[in-house]
Amino acid sequence: MIRKNIVLKNTEVILDDSKVVFHQETSFLIKPYFREDLFINYDIDLSEVPISILNIPFVANIYPMCWFLGATLKVKTLDKNFFESIEIVKQEFAKFYPEILFRNSKLIVEQLDEIQYTPKNKAMLFSGGVDALYTYSRLDNKDVQLITMHGADIDIQNVAQWEKIKNITKSLELTKNNPNYFIKSNVRRFYRSKVEKLIYNNNQDWWTLIQHGLSLTSLIAPVAYKNGIGEVFIGSTLDAKNELFPWGSSYIDNYITWASTQVIHHGQESNRFNKMKILCDYFDEINLPTPFRVCYHNQNTKLNCSMCAKCYRAIVTLIVLGKDPREYGFEIETMHGSVEKFYDNLLIFIKGNVFNQAVYFYWLEIVEKMNEKNNIAFIFSDEVLEIKKYHKLKELLNKLKIDKSNKKKDFKEKIGVLRTKYYNTLNKYLK
Incomplete structure (x- = not known):
């Protein structure tokens, strides 16, 4: 050997x-x-x-x-x-x-x-x-x-x-x-x-x-x-x-x-959405807004690029919490239709990426809070426009949530499931 x-x-x-x-x-x-x-x-x-x-x-x-x-x-x-x-x-x-x-x-x-x-x-x-x-x-x-x-x-x-x-x-x-x-x-x-x-x-x-x-x-x-x-x-x-x-x-x-x-x-007692909520409350309590550094995009030259998967999740979470993302380390343009452009880019990103990610459940945490009746989103500048876009975002995430649960697993996923079952059974005999 x-x-x-x-x-x-x-x-x-x-x-x-x-x-x-x-x-x-x-x-x-x-x-x-x-x-x-x-x-x-x-x-x-x-x-x-x-x-x-x-x-x-x-x-x-x-x-x-x-x-x-x-x-x-x-x-x-x-x-x-x-x-x-x-x-x-x-x-x-x-x-x-x-x-x-x-x-x-x-x-x-x-x-x-x-x-x-x-x-x-x-x-x-x-x-x-x-x-x-x-x-x-x-x-x-x-x-x-x-x-x-x-x-x-x-x-x-x-x-x-x-x-x-x-x-x-x-x-x-x-x-x-x-x-x-x-x-x-x-x-x-x-x-x-x-x-x-x-x-x-x-x-x-x-x-x-x-x-x-x-x-x-x-x-x-x-x-x-x-x-x-x-x-x-x-x-x-x-x-x-x-x-x-x-x-x-x-x-x-x-x-x-x-x-x-x-x-x-x-920190396993709390999911990502609740962590951000607790942190925002904590920063309010000590009167010290603190920026989040969530971005590791290889082209980023700022604290956060504000347009990658991690940035989008954090930004949307803050909006759902009724907080201004600009106070927490993110850049959102609000002049000359830029907020509309931000929401449009966000919707495009979610359609193309979110539920292909292994961590799509982060978005499920977000949409659960969006679905609550008493949820009031943060408004940057144009309330009518932004509420309309916000509801489109919520509809998309709810639709993708359903699609994800009904989507058949591809061949690779099936092999993974069979492998897991096999080794779980094997593991019982090894204890």
């Missing part, structure tokens, strides 16, 4: 740049899955951080690939708590992907270190988006440390956009007294698109379905060691009722631990 091994040969720490580079040696069968070595840039002094802590992000990003490849990952040293927790995470992912239990993947560590520190602080992943702001608003947030990533949602090569986001994050009135930390990594570029094929019937991407919860939280490990962080919060993408399908950041995050740190997946 040809061996499938990935060996971490050297964890290079470049102190002048606060940079860690993981040099790996890979079997020739697995080499085509990788583009370059994984690296991470921090804005803290790394000189006293143990290698067993620095290695956590490498294992978190590589080992899940081994689950599907049937490969062995070899590392010289690793924190003992993380070693144990990632095996639990593997078992949780196996509930969605039982095939990984038969691929004979292994994590071999020469030396497990029991690292401990006094857990005196807490931190959270902070993007400035709805989920992050919701988590921030629910915490005792006075001293929480905010950690923002470059290379996750903003492409690592998009330096201009990153610098803009850093400046906005630092100057945000809501969080101006919170410590900010910034991490840069090629977590989404060190592997090739071939990795996407590891997931049968992949209707999203590796990052969304497998990687991002483990990846984003594990990158914080050296900061947690330096700052004595006991809890790391990551805002939920989905509410609990939508946790019925695989997702790379969900309740599974709660099993991630290292040293004296526990990861907490926060």
Whole structure:
């Protein structure tokens, strides 16, 4: 049998740049899955951080690939708590992907270190988006440390956009007294698109379905060691009722631990629409309107482009809530018929895109609120025109809601359903 091994040969720490580079040696069968070595840039002094802590992000990003490849990952040293927790995470992912239990993947560590520190602080992943702001608003947030990533949602090569986001994050009135930390990594570029094929019937991407919860939280490990962080919060993408399908950041995050740190997946009690409502009420309560950063469009040069899927959802949600989207980081022209043009473009977008998206249920949350009798939409300038357009929007979403529920699944979806039933049955016998 040809061996499938990935060996971490050297964890290079470049102190002048606060940079860690993981040099790996890979079997020739697995080499085509990788583009370059994984690296991470921090804005803290790394000189006293143990290698067993620095290695956590490498294992978190590589080992899940081994689950599907049937490969062995070899590392010289690793924190003992993380070693144990990632095996639990593997078992949780196996509930969605039982095939990984038969691929004979292994994590071999020469030396497990029991690292401990006094857990005196807490931190959270902070993007400035709805989920992050919701988590921030629910915490005792006075001293929480905010950690923002470059290379996750903003492409690592998009330096201009990153610098803009850093400046906005630092100057945000809501969080101006919170410590900010910034991490840069090629977590989404060190592997090739071939990795996407590891997931049968992949209707999203590796990052969304497998990687991002483990990846984003594990990158914080050296900061947690330096700052004595006991809890790391990551805002939920989905509410609990939508946790019925695989997702790379969900309740599974709660099993991630290292040293004296526990990861907490926060906010599943509320869906996206309700989060925005609660946030708007919160901003009103503290008298501090705060912009949402929801846009990651690769052509965006502003806080939000105001014309992509995420922007449209946020804008419509605010309109349904009776709020002016312009007060929350979005740009809507109101002169010379521009509002009519905005609604027309929105209707075209929904017809062509919304119910082809895997997250169409976000729009279902919106239309449910639109259907309520006491709903009063925000009016920009022309009440008669905008109410007419608003009702067209509501009619379209209700129609698409019906069409979606009646539409027959295509062949690929049928195969996916059969596969899920097969593995669910298999899973019962494995318990």
